[in-house]
Amino acid sequence: MELRLRGVGHSYGARAVLRGIDIDIPAGQIVCIVGPSGCGKSTLLRMMGGLEEPDLGEVLQVGQAPEDCLNPLTYIFQDFALLPWRTVAGNVSLVLEDHGVKGADARAMIEDVLKRTRLSDFADALPRQLSGGMKQRVAIARALVVNPAVMLMDEPLSALDSQTRELLMDDLISLWTRTPFTAVYVTHNLAEAVRLGHRIVVLSRRPGEVREVVTLEKPLEARAYGDADLEVQQKHLWELMRAEAAAADAELIGG
Amino acid sequence: MDNPVKKVVFRGGGFAPVTRRWVGFIVFLVLLLAVEWGTRTGVISPLTLPKPSDVLQTFAELYSSGLLFQHLLPSLSRLAVGAALGASLGIGVGLLMGLFSFIRAGLVPLVAAIFPIPKIALLPLFVIWFGIDEGSKYALIAFGTFTPTVVATYAAVDNVDRTLIRMGQSFGLSWLSIVRKIVLPGAMPGILAGLRISLAIAIILLVAAEMLGAEYGIGAYILEAGSLYDLERLFAGVVILSVLGVLVSAVIGAIEKRVLNWRS
Numbered sequence: 001m002e003l004r005l006r007g008v009g010h011s012y013g014a015r016a017v018l019r020g021i022d023i024d025i026p027a028g029q030i031v032c033i034v035g036p037s038g039c040g041k042s043t044l045l046r047m048m049g050g051l052e053e054p055d056l057g058e059v060l061q062v063g064q065a066p067e068d069c070l071n072p073l074t075y076i077f078q079d080f081a082l083l084p085w086r087t088v089a090g091n092v093s094l095v096l097e098d099h100g101v102k103g104a105d106a107r108a109m110i111e112d113v114l115k116r117t118r119l120s121d122f123a124d125a126l127p128r129q130l131s132g133g134m135k136q137r138v139a140i141a142r143a144l145v146v147n148p149a150v151m152l153m154d155e156p157l158s159a160l161d162s163q164t165r166e167l168l169m170d171d172l173i174s175l176w177t178r179t180p181f182t183a184v185y186v187t188h189n190l191a192e193a194v195r196l197g198h199r200i201v202v203l204s205r206r207p208g209e210v211r212e213v214v215t216l217e218k219p220l221e222a223r224a225y226g227d228a229d230l231e232v233q234q235k236h237l238w239e240l241m242r243a244e245a246a247a248a249d250a251e252l253i254g255g
Numbered sequence: 256m257d258n259p260v261k262k263v264v265f266r267g268g269g270f271a272p273v274t275r276r277w278v279g280f281i282v283f284l285v286l287l288l289a290v291e292w293g294t295r296t297g298v299i300s301p302l303t304l305p306k307p308s309d310v311l312q313t314f315a316e317l318y319s320s321g322l323l324f325q326h327l328l329p330s331l332s333r334l335a336v337g338a339a340l341g342a343s344l345g346i347g348v349g350l351l352m353g354l355f356s357f358i359r360a361g362l363v364p365l366v367a368a369i370f371p372i373p374k375i376a377l378l379p380l381f382v383i384w385f386g387i388d389e390g391s392k393y394a395l396i397a398f399g400t401f402t403p404t405v406v407a408t409y410a411a412v413d414n415v416d417r418t419l420i421r422m423g424q425s426f427g428l429s430w431l432s433i434v435r436k437i438v439l440p441g442a443m444p445g446i447l448a449g450l451r452i453s454l455a456i457a458i459i460l461l462v463a464a465e466m467l468g469a470e471y472g473i474g475a476y477i478l479e480a481g482s483l484y485d486l487e488r489l490f491a492g493v494v495i496l497s498v499l500g501v502l503v504s505a506v507i508g509a510i511e512k513r514v515l516n517w518r519s
């Protein structure tokens with residue numbers, strides 16, 4: 001399944017947030033969206049997942065989601081959004097219960113997804129007992145268990161320290177290489193974008209417009225921390241964004 | 256040149272809650288002993304306060320005569336029925352107000368209007384509406400627990416983390432599932448904190464409820480002792496109410512420990 005955005009524009013009251021956004025999210029690829037803070041990245045992602053409606057334009061779903069897909073458009077949130085009163089397994093089970101998956105089937109699916117995210121030993125732990133990185137892995141497990149057609153990730157690693165971030169990026173890459181998934185990955189961190197993105201969409205400052213789309217040919221599994229060619233790409237992205245970020249930073253909040 | 260070497264002075268103490276188990280008990284004991292000493296030596300006149308040892312003796316007599324349970328049981332059942340009615344209605348209405356903006360808009364002014372009414376003033380009205388027997392007593396206690404429970408519940412629903420609700424929606428959970436699995440557990444800490452207050456109010460209202468048409472009951476016992484200026488019996492009754500308060504609070508504490516073990 002693919003996502004196609006056509007002429008998406010949005011305003012909150014008098015404040016224009018997004019303008020004329022055209023983006024294609026091809027199946028089996030990770031599309032990163034980068035842009036200065038406040039440019040409308042989160043808003044755009046909410047629209048892709050049907051949590052908000054754009055004033056202008058449309059978000060289209062091309063093709064059918066696979067048969068075994070329980071929740072085609074699935075989010076991973078920056079602040080994890082785990083239920084603190086449920087265990088790791090309980091948080092994963094939450095999203096199966098409503099889709100009628102119960103009993104042995106559910107248990108097998110939960111066990112499998114916890115194994116894939118290396119959380120098997122923590123099935124009965126409560127979120128408060130977990131580190132930030134572990135919490136986000138639980139959230140990734142919860143997203144994977146519903147077999148999403150498109151994963152929508154809003155700065156999933158921004159609440160983590162940089163070492164944990166590296167580890168989780170490796171996790172995401174190995175998950176993707178084993179079974180390629182489609183994802184939109186919003187971030188303000190250019191290093192994450194060049195590590196994880198097959199395609200990087202650079203947005204301007206508010207109102208967000210597409211400044212440039214960069215395609216990276218190097219396969220994900222061949223990319224590593226500190227690769228020279230990735231550094232070059234990252235530098236190019238930074239040059240695109242620098243002026244925008246500076247201007248965005250100098251704006252009055254709420255102005 | 257020799258630079259003077261000095262240890263950095265620690266200034267980060269205090270302002271952190273620490274559990275000190277026996278302090279409360281000791282304060283209580285010291286107060287009692289002081290009153291006992293005061294009444295024995297005459298520093299405190301017998302008209303001001305009864306001797307704690309006399310109160311204890313009155314209590315023992317109450318127990319051995321079997322009157323204690325004759326008073327306690329009707330009071331406990333009034334408390335249980337009234338508080339259960341008021342609290343469950345309160346939680347129900349509070350949830351509806353938290354979930355539906357229409358209901359909230361309609362009821363917030365009403366709740367604000369009835370909250371400050373001293374419910375005791377309405378006792379005669381309840382007697383007319385629900386009869387002089389148990390009905391009016393249940394109604395008074397229920398009404399008194401209802402309003403604080405409503406306010407605590409809808410505030411607790413408001414405080415549920417919106418990102419968790421968004422998460423539920425994004426995974427396609429049904430409305431009922433979101434309420435049952437996200438809103439209710441998320442509001443539970445606030446609801447239980449509210450119950451603590453509501454149940455204390457229920458105990459206060461117990462005495463008021465037994466002002467009219469009650470032969471037996473802790474409240475009736477206290478009111479009778481009060482009208483006769485029988486301070487020993489008055490205090491024996493008051494002690495029973497205090498113990499009841501401590502017990503209720505302990506029960507809620509135990510429930511919190513079980514239900515909210517995910518916090519800490």
Ligand SMILES: Nc1ncnc2c1ncn2[C@@H]1O[C@H](COP(=O)(O)OP(=O)(O)O)[C@@H](O)[C@H]1O
Nearest residue numbers: 012017035036037038039040041042043044206
């Ligand atoms: N629900 C909302 N109501 C009003 N303004 C909003 C709302 N959500 C976001 N905004 C505004 O829209 C702009 C873009 O927000 P957001 O999409 O969160 O940006 P980003 O994720 O790129 O930092 C910001 O200026 C923000 O203040």
Ligand SMILES: [Mg+2]
Nearest residue numbers: 041042043155
């Ligand atoms: Mg954002």
